[in-house]
Amino acid sequence: MKHRSVEILEELIRIPSVNPHFNSGGCGEQKISEYIEQRCLRSGLKVTRQQVFPGRDNLIIELRTGKPDMALLFEAHMDTVAFGSMVNPLVPTYLEERLYGRGACDTKACLGAMIYAMEECAKHPENLSCDLILCASVDEEHAYRGLMAFMELDIPIVGAVVGETTEMGIVVAHKGCVRFAVHTHGKAAHSSIATNGNNAIYQMVKIIRYITEQMEPALATRSHPLCGSPSVVVGTIRGGEQINIVPESCSIEVDWRIIPGEDPVEVMKWIRTSLGQAMEGEGVDFTIEQLLLDYPLNTPFDSLVVQHAQSICGQLNLSDSPIGVPYGSDASKLQQLKRIPSIVFGPGSVAQAHSKEEWVPVKDVQLAAEFYVKLAQSFGKPLA
Ligand SMILES: [Zn+2]
Incomplete structure (x- = not known):
């Protein structure tokens, strides 16, 4: 039955x-x-x-x-x-x-x-x-x-x-999560005179490299006995309008999973500061948009x-x-x-x-x- x-x-x-x-x-x-x-x-x-x-x-x-x-x-x-x-x-x-x-x-x-x-x-x-x-x-x-x-x-x-x-x-x-978008801001130009522009996708490459080469490996040093280490995934990317235009904008969305003991508000703050410091002098004009914080x-x-x-x-x-x-x-x-x-x-x-x-x-x-x-x-x- x-x-x-x-x-x-x-x-x-x-x-x-x-x-x-x-x-x-x-x-x-x-x-x-x-x-x-x-x-x-x-x-x-x-x-x-x-x-x-x-x-x-x-x-x-x-x-x-x-x-x-x-x-x-x-x-x-x-x-x-x-x-x-x-x-x-x-x-x-x-x-x-x-x-x-x-x-x-x-x-x-x-x-x-x-x-x-x-x-x-x-x-x-x-x-x-x-x-x-x-x-x-x-x-x-x-x-x-x-x-x-x-x-x-x-x-x-x-x-x-x-x-x-x-x-x-x-x-x-x-785990909890910190979800955010990063937007880079460039200047559009005809691609035949690319030096008149500022490529937002190339700027984003620097951000992504910093996330995957510096931030992500460092996450392995922290761990929770039941949940393991924090993780980060760049889940989406959008940029550029047309093949012959230097792109003036590019955006990524990032899903950062935090572990017990971490506070989503604090982690978001830390990500802002770290990216800000790392991109100083790198010619990257970017903003961070907070999407979702979860405990x-x-x-x-x-x-x-x-x-x-x-x-x-x-x-x-x-x-x-x-x-x-x-x-x-x-x-x-x-x-x-x-x-x-x-x-x-x-x-x-x-x-x-x-x-x-x-x-x-x-x-x-x-x-x-x-x-x-x-x-x-x-x-x-x-x-x-
Ligand atoms: Zn459910």
């Missing part, structure tokens, strides 16, 4: 919730939020909408048991990336114990398993020693503005589990939520060693900005997220659902 968490996942896959930021004209999270709202209301849960953008609301689902100072938060985003070249993205398809569909692993499996956990706990609230909150958020795939809006509510929370694909590992650390996750091992998660993983025959991953999640904002000890936990692998073949192991969906239920039932009680 199919586990109810898997049935919920099937329903979630059928409802498109592509982030409208993606150029395919994504429909957003409204439809899926209506489905979740109706489901949770039927289970007697309290559901509140929080508008983040017009037609795009976070859902805050609460099971209050009279322990607001021991509240546990589940959080999972409702949006997905675009369908891309995925075949039948909205049709839940089973193949060799895997369930395929857009969002199957990122992160509808977690969302479905968390909804299941809320429903199960609502049947017997007397078994809980904590209040339970599920935030089904919007916009994680673009700029995590749903979670930022939720945090503005300042709801007291003692521990949080963010639902993202971790292959059922307890993630306590992950790394660094949750203390002795946090209540980590310890309870370890105990439940032990009971479910899963590895109970806290781990680190290179990709980011909403957990880092909860932990760094609100000091809420947070872990990331969920079925599936990041290798399948955002890809043409997105799937999740069916048995892990069920196991994750059991994990969330058990965690909710143990949180606030003495450790088993």
Whole structure:
């Protein structure tokens, strides 16, 4: 018989919730939020909408048991990336114990398993020693503005589990990022009299060489035991207009991944200063445009939520060693900005997220659902 968490996942896959930021004209999270709202209301849960953008609301689902100072938060985003070249993205398809569909692993499996956990706990609230909150958020795939809006509510929370694909590992650390663009400014001229111009692409070559030959090798000297070293990738380059014109502008976009212990604001400042100093006297006229700063996750091992998660993983025959991953999640904002000890936990692998073949192991969906239920039932009680 199919586990109810898997049935919920099937329903979630059928409802498109592509982030409208993606150029395919994504429909957003409204439809899926209506489905979740109706489901949770039927289970007697309290559901509140929080508008983040017009037609795009976070859902805050609460099971209050009279322990607001021991509240546990589940959080999972409702949006997905675009369908891309995925075949039948909205049709839940089973193949060799895997369930395929857009969002199957990122992160509808977690969302479905968390909804299941809320429903199960609502049947017997007397078994809980904590209040339970599920935030089904919007916009994680673009700029995590749903979670930022939720945090503005300042709801007291003692521990949080963010639902993202971790292959059922307890993630306590992950990288953050500093994304920025560099623009070089030259002077256009007819290419037959190139000396009248100033080539913005040649200027950019100096910037890129400095990033790849000086900055990148130095990153290897820093390392975090669970996340490894910071990294940097120049991801895009655009420059020049026409083959016979000296280019007057060139731009690159850079994705710099930072490790726990590093602060994105400080790293951005340091990058500005270093590039500024290195390009002095090099004839490079450039500006830096900050695009996105994101925090790394660094949750203390002795946090209540980590310890309870370890105990439940032990009971479910899963590895109970806290781990680190290179990709980011909403957990880092909860932990760094609100000091809420947070872990990331969920079925599936990041290798399948955002890809043409997105799937999740069916048995892990069920196991994750059991994990969330058990965690909710143990949180606030003495450790088993
Ligand atoms: Zn995700």
